Amino acid sequence: MVVLNKIYTRTGDKGDTALGNGTRVAKHSARVSAYGTSDELNAFVGVARLDATGETDTALARIQNDLFDLGADLCRPDMEQDATAEYPPLRMVTAQVERLEAEIDIMNADLKPLRSFILPGGSRLAAQLHVCRTVARRAERLATELSTVEQINPAAVKYLNRLSDWFFVAARVANDNGTADVLWVPGANR
Template sequence: MVKLNAIYTKTGDNGTTGLVRGPRRPKHDLRIDAFGTVDETNAFIGQARLHTADFPAIDAVLGRIQNDLFDLGCDLATPGADSPEDPYPSLRIRPVQTAYLEEQIDLYNADLAPLTSFILPGGSPLAALLHVIRTVARRAERLVAELLEVEPETSAETLRYLNRLSDLIFVLSRTTNGNGAKDVLWVPGNYGDISKG
């Protein structure tokens, strides 16, 4: 069990932050930005879960994802490989966690109406919020992709997980929009009333 007693330490007052290991880094460091954006994704998922009373199974999926995202953030906060001197092994996102997302994508996508156009974020409040989560997860994915280029020792599973996560969130947004029935479709070049599209 993790115990966190101090809310403020003042160690970040100089614009740096600590990782699980290694030297402190500037708060604008790419690695810090990456796991900060993972945390932002998690916070939006928490907000979305306030709207899942009619979707208990989806709420359970989102709850598991929230826990996984803490694992993923810890993975990103622990650069480099373990050494024999480490008191315990690093927490890493595992392929089984990514596989769970794939299983949920297949499960929920099976009931969706086929896509006939791109979808505009909206429909229901929950679906709209899930689209926000999808875009924040994509931003986290882009940051991790960049991080892998400059720090290739970063776990590639973090990138795979985030890629599947945004796919799953897209599918769940459609599910909460009446399995796609309430999706707002993009109408290319429609300069009139989009509600009639």
């Protein structure tokens, strides 16, 4: 259980922070950038939830919880020591990726195929979901960059990849099942 009775600790005043295993690293390290961006994404999902209702809001609540799982996963290096850790680290699992895929398939079933790229916008919720999509893509880029120098859980990267797709399809649903999508017109303002 987490207990936070004092919010500031002053331990990071010199520009470093503790990872999940206690190792101290620079706050600008690749690992901190990756899990920090997943936290940023979680905040944007919270903003999107202000306009979401029904199953969309329920799904976004699940995603917010998953994003905390993702942050816990990314903040914990040394996957090879997971089995011997005093407290088993929380890692993303394939079932979380598969749930996103199933939800994407359900949402996409009623959408007409795209014949053009779409611009972020349409409804307020769709615009917010597109912001979430782009931040998810940035988090994915940072996670894959991290994976070039340190070992990370492959399910974390897969989750971020599917999550950005989920936001894209959910944005189309939020735009009256795609009928209010704003289509890109190549060269329209030349």
